[in-house]
Amino acid sequence: MVELYNESILLNSQLAYTLPGYSIFLMGHLSKDNKKLIARVRRLKGQLEGVERMLTSDTDCYEILQNVAACRGAFNALTRQLIHEHIEHHLIEEPTASDATRTASKEMQAIIDSFLK
Secondary structure, three states: OOOOOOOOEEEEOOEEEEHHHHOOOOHHHHHHHHHHHHHHHHHHHHHHHHHHHHHHOOOOHHHHHHHHHHHHHHHHHHHHHHHHHHHHHHHHHHOOHHHHHHHHHHHHHHHHHHOOO
């Protein structure tokens, strides 16, 4: 049997697990760009609030759908940025990573880019 999780901890009254080689608390590297991420989240929040206003004011369906599509694009961009930073920090910039790992990581980023457009 393959051990998928090597670390567990009680987190907010729930048992949390992580993959081997990862710490549960290693997402702090995102803090260097948190201002940009938070600004992106706030823009997305504003877009969603706009959709809500449209729904309560009987706005035309086409216009609502255009705004929902814009929200989806903004959410995908946020998701893409978070995944890129995670791959960059944990794989590409990892001192012990092999060239093959770095190459595969960059390929994965390209795949994610095409998937989350």
